[in-house]
Amino acid sequence: MNKYWSTIAKRAEPYVPGEQLNKNIVKLNTNENPYPPSPAVLNAIKNEINQDLRLYPTPTMDDLRQTIADEHRLQKQNVFIGNGSDEVLAFSFMAFFEPGKAIRFPAITYSFYPVYAQLFNISTEQIPLNEDFTLKTEAFFNSEGGVIFPNPNAPTSMYLPLDQVERIVQKNPNTVVIVDEAYVDFADQSAASLIQTYDNLLVIQTMSKSRSLAGLRVGFALGNEQLIQGLTRMKDSFNSYPVDRLALAGAQAAMKDTAYFQETTRKIITTRSWVSKKMGQYGFDVLPSQTNFIFASHSNVAAETIYNQLKENDVLIRYFNKKPIDNYLRITIGTDEEMNMFFEKLYPILYP
Ligand SMILES: *Cc1c(COP(=O)(O)O)cnc(C)c1O
Numbered sequence: 001m002n003k004y005w006s007t008i009a010k011r012a013e014p015y016v017p018g019e020q021l022n023k024n025i026v027k028l029n030t031n032e033n034p035y036p037p038s039p040a041v042l043n044a045i046k047n048e049i050n051q052d053l054r055l056y057p058t059p060t061m062d063d064l065r066q067t068i069a070d071e072h073r074l075q076k077q078n079v080f081i082g083n084g085s086d087e088v089l090a091f092s093f094m095a096f097f098e099p100g101k102a103i104r105f106p107a108i109t110y111s112f113y114p115v116y117a118q119l120f121n122i123s124t125e126q127i128p129l130n131e132d133f134t135l136k137t138e139a140f141f142n143s144e145g146g147v148i149f150p151n152p153n154a155p156t157s158m159y160l161p162l163d164q165v166e167r168i169v170q171k172n173p174n175t176v177v178i179v180d181e182a183y184v185d186f187a188d189q190s191a192a193s194l195i196q197t198y199d200n201l202l203v204i205q206t207m208s209k210s211r212s213l214a215g216l217r218v219g220f221a222l223g224n225e226q227l228i229q230g231l232t233r234m235k236d237s238f239n240s241y242p243v244d245r246l247a248l249a250g251a252q253a254a255m256k257d258t259a260y261f262q263e264t265t266r267k268i269i270t271t272r273s274w275v276s277k278k279m280g281q282y283g284f285d286v287l288p289s290q291t292n293f294i295f296a297s298h299s300n301v302a303a304e305t306i307y308n309q310l311k312e313n314d315v316l317i318r319y320f321n322k323k324p325i326d327n328y329l330r331i332t333i334g335t336d337e338e339m340n341m342f343f344e345k346l347y348p349i350l351y352p
Pocket residue numbers: 031083084085086087110150154180182205206207208214217218219
């Protein structure tokens with residue numbers, strides 16, 4: 001604490017992201033894509049490195065919005081773009097949630113939600129998960145202030161079927177339901193198809209995971225035109241140009257290279273499937289993942305022990321020291337080679 005800090009600065013409880021170490025490690029801790037971005041992305045960014053960098057980027061981002069809209073069979077008025085989906089989430093909290101009206105989210109979920117709630121002074125009702133880590137759909141009906149949840153959920157990796165998502169949207173006609181689809185490209189179906197039907201649904205996606213662009217910082221929201229206008233009001237009251245010229249060029253190329261996207265996504269899903277099976281053979285209880293990571297608990301070796309010993313062996317995964325997931329590990333799906341390395345280091349920990 002410092003005497004010059006504002007009340008907001010003092011009150012904030014910042015999000016703590018997974019560690020970024022500079023050593024040569026097997027890095028399976030922050031759900032980045034193990035494959036490089038499409039070559040088209042690197043070309044587009046290189047081409048954009050020119051004298052125009054002297055000029056501000058477009059504040060309305062029409063071209064990229066149109067490309068994203070086409071991908072989801074929407075109009076560009078249904079698309080909002082921000083500097084990573086974390087920024088889009090922050091604008092969403094500002095635009096749609098109200099101090100004094102409690103919002104609901106799962107008790108085990110993306111830990112940025114309580115951070116934003118605290119920052120914007122919004123009270124929360126954290127809804128426990130079922131024993132099997134599924135979401136209690138009905139508990140999200142008729143919220144006072146709105147609803148937010150990731151689908152698939154993080155860090156559990158589990159997907160809520162689209163008809164359940166739709167019920168939650170239907171049963172909150174007077175508040176906004178935000179579905180954070182950071183991992184949906186590794187899952188069954190996006191809720192974007194419901195946007196034409198429900199004016200209170202906001203779907204948020206990111207280029208960080210399935211498009212291999214965590215370093216470029218591009219995320220977007222899909223929703224009814226009025227919701228998009230609400231978000232735009234927040235952006236234009238904060239920073240008119242949150243997405244720079246290089247990011248716009250790279251994101252555009254990434255969205256257009258469907259073949260590359262499908263190939264890398266398919267590879268990750270294939271790796272996920274053999275890794276999950278092998279973890280099972282190693283004595284782990286593995287939740288059914290529809291993401292690019294798996295969430296698992298071992299029957300006789302403590303998660304924290306596994307996490308620490310892997311770290312000593314230069315394999316970094318994620319451990320959350322929080323009930324009721326304090327005996328679980330979150331492991332990002334890497335390349336087959338990285339996952340073989342992971343198992344090689346894991347084996348002597350489990351069978352010393
Ligand atoms: C990774 C992640 C994000 C943030 O993505 P960025 O676009 O990189 O800011 C948002 N929500 C969830 C659930 C995530 O896992």
